[in-house]
Amino acid sequence: MKPLVVKIGGAVLDAGQALESLLSALVAVKDRPVVLVHGGGDRVDQVLKQAGIEPRKFNGKRITDAASLPLVVGTLAGEINKTLAAKMRALGGEPVGLSLADGIAFAEPAGEEWGAVGVLTEGSDTLLSLLLQGGFIPVVSSIAASKGGDLLNINADEAAAKVAELLDAELVLLSDVPGVLDGNKQLLPSLTAADIAALKADGVINGGMVVKVDAALFAAGKLGRAVRLASWRDPQSISNAALGTQIAP
Numbered sequence: 270m271k272p273l274v275v276k277i278g279g280a281v282l283d284a285g286q287a288l289e290s291l292l293s294a295l296v297a298v299k300d301r302p303v304v305l306v307h308g309g310g311d312r313v314d315q316v317l318k319q320a321g322i323e324p325r326k327f328n329g330k331r332i333t334d335a336a337s338l339p340l341v342v343g344t345l346a347g348e349i350n351k352t353l354a355a356k357m358r359a360l361g362g363e364p365v366g367l368s369l370a371d372g373i374a375f376a377e378p379a380g381e382e383w384g385a386v387g388v389l390t391e392g393s394d395t396l397l398s399l400l401l402q403g404g405f406i407p408v409v410s411s412i413a414a415s416k417g418g419d420l421l422n423i424n425a426d427e428a429a430a431k432v433a434e435l436l437d438a439e440l441v442l443l444s445d446v447p448g449v450l451d452g453n454k455q456l457l458p459s460l461t462a463a464d465i466a467a468l469k470a471d472g473v474i475n476g477g478m479v480v481k482v483d484a485a486l487f488a489a490g491k492l493g494r495a496v497r498l499a500s501w502r503d504p505q506s507i508s509n510a511a512l513g514t515q516i517a518p
């Protein structure tokens with residue numbers, strides 16, 4: 270069976286029992302290899318504010334100035350990555366905490382106005398495949414590096430899309446909403462690229478959902494199959510393909 274790449278982000282990291290249930294469900298998957306890719310933007314916001322830096326985002330992506338970068342790296346590749354791995358180990362899994370910079374994918378700066386935000390370029394499945402063959406669960410943060418060795422901040426939805434592409438995996442992006450919602454807050458079970466363009470133009474898809482649907486469309490195109498957006502509040506979202514929004518290639 271194809272590997273399963275699950276991305277979690279946002280508030281799940283502070284969600285106590287919901288996080289434990291989700292990680293337990295991931296550890297319990299035995300019929301296929303699993304990779305966990307994580308964000309943690311909410312926690313980064315807290316850490317930046319504590320340091321007197323006001324978070325700045327555009328279309329759900331963080332503009333990352335030089336003063337913010339060490340805090341972003343420490344929070345995502347340090348605190349959150351190690352916390353998730355420790356929790357999964359406590360639940361009986363064999364996680365290995367990594368970043369994109371650990372040989373998974375290179376990045377290039379996204380442009381001067383973005384600061385230390387990167388766009389992913391080429392990658393390799395070598396390390397991930399070795400870990401999966403050994404029965405480990407890679408836990409991947411979205412910190413990448415350029416070929417010149419500079420660290421870059423990647424949006425975690427884009428990181429998950431790249432990891433799924435490298436592994437030719439099934440991709441599920443879990444968030445704090447049941448999927449993409451319409452203007453009346455009703456779940457949209459499936460979306461095409463044209464539907465997404467219209468919903469973005471109408472402002473129904475906004476904020477963090479913009480980068481998520483864009484990453485899902487990118488991955489669906491590369492993989493040639495649908496990518497699913499669902500909620501981390503229900504651990505069944507991991508394996509129940511009927512839950513959430515399917516984004517078609």
Ligand SMILES: Nc1ncnc2c1ncn2[C@@H]1O[C@H](COP(=O)(O)OP(=O)(O)O)[C@@H](O)[C@H]1O
Pocket residue numbers: 277278279280308310311329426443444445446448449450451473474475476477478479481
């Ligand atoms: N059409 C939409 N459907 C669902 N959520 C949306 C929509 N438009 C904007 N959002 C917002 O996007 C958020 C999810 O994105 P984000 O907070 O970046 O998630 P994560 O941190 O898990 O990646 C939702 O909580 C919601 O506030």
Ligand SMILES: CC(=O)N[C@@H](CCC(=O)OP(=O)(O)O)C(=O)O
Pocket residue numbers: 277278279280307308309310311313329330331332341345386387411422423424425426477
């Ligand atoms: C460039 C960029 O947007 N980086 C993100 C990486 C983490 C992330 O994407 O976290 P969520 O999935 O929880 O939103 C950030 O600094 O917040």
